[in-house]
Amino acid sequence: MSVRAFCLVEGAVRSRSGLVAEIARALHDDPETSLHEARAAERLSGLLERGGFALRRGVAGLPTSFVAELDTGRPGPSFALIAEYDALPEVGHGCGHNLIAASAIAAALALAEKADGLCGRLIVLGTPAEESYGGKAAMISAGVLGGVDESVMIHPESATMVAADALACESFRFAFKGKAAHAACFPYNGVNALDAVILAFNAVGAARQQLREDVRVHGIITKGGSAVNVIPDDCEAAFLVRSRTAAGLAEAREKVLACFRGAAAATGASLEVFQDDLPNLDMVNDPELSALLEEQLGAAGFVDIGHGDPFPGSSDYGNVSHVVRASYAFFDVGARGPELHSREFADFTIEPLALERTVSAAVALAAVAADRLLPGA
DSSP states (O other), X not given: OHHHHHHHHHHHHXXXXXXXXXXXXXXXXXOOBTTOOHHHHHHHHHHHHHTTOEEEESGGGOTTOEEEEEEOSSOOOEEXXXXXXXXXXXXXXXXXXXXXXHHHHHHHHHHHHTGGGOOSEEEEEEOOXXXXXXXXXXHHHTTTTTTOOEEEEEEEESSOEESOOOOEEEEEEEEEEOBXXXXXXXXXXXXXXXXXXXXXXXXXXXXXXXXXXXXXXXXXXXXXXXXXXXXXXXXXXXEEEEESSHHHHHHHHHHHHHHHHHHHHXXXXXXXXXXXXXXXXXXXXXXXXXXXXXXHHHHTTOOSOEESOSSOOOOXXXXXHTTSEEEEEEEEOOOSSOOTTSHHHHHHTTSHHHHXXXXXXXXXXXXXXXXXXXXXX
């Protein structure tokens, strides 16, 4: 069945190589950060709408989100492809979301062209704010994935891997409030909020010995005072806490929060804890879908396909994998040197090799979806 699916869609996807390049370059040249992807969302949703998809825009209270649906009118499963399109501040598309969007749109339009031979529903989720906030988590909470059976997503990298891992992740903003005073004349009248921040950093450092080996904790000082001769009274830090499992994240979170509460108690500063972004869950890869995706990536020309990810980051696609059968993979765009989240990688995404391999990735995506939506699958 998978060979039949591949043959059905390969030509239709490869004929859209120009569209893949057009989307990738347009998003690269006009990067929009999380929750501000208005032009990207309109461009992508418009392509799908003109391709026969029914569109809902601004779902889950996110103005730059969309859901595109193609109902074949024949009973069958619901399969979702994922488009990401937010860029990184100052870096642009250093995570290759322009390629994720291009591959998803090309695959979806190719499948629409072959819809007479398919059953069920094909859905494209336009998911903003992966780099911050967590658009997919918000869409799940709003019930957008209700009725979706399966999903696959593929991400550009410097190697090809199926059943890729992702760490559960939570972000925190810690705000300490103290009391300002003249740092030379009356320091004893002040409460130093910066001391609280620094003490918290040191406490987290001391706690690392007791953290499980899969836990990652990293942070920065975002507000550290405004004048060297004034006791700082308003200081903040931002932290990410990660673990391979949701249970491990919960355990690590409490240890990190204890470090900040202790710093507040020790210095006399008050503490407020904010979570501006939604938590990312760990990735749960469906073995059957992952095996099928590996097969189709190989058919599309990718070689040396690995399994898992020895150096995982985090993604809100992990949240998707907790509510539908899902598989997450990386495809090798040929980058040898440029690292993800760099300007160099952003520029590499519009090189001919990267665009060629994105077309091949779109073929694999479309073939997996076709396999699941073919009658009798």
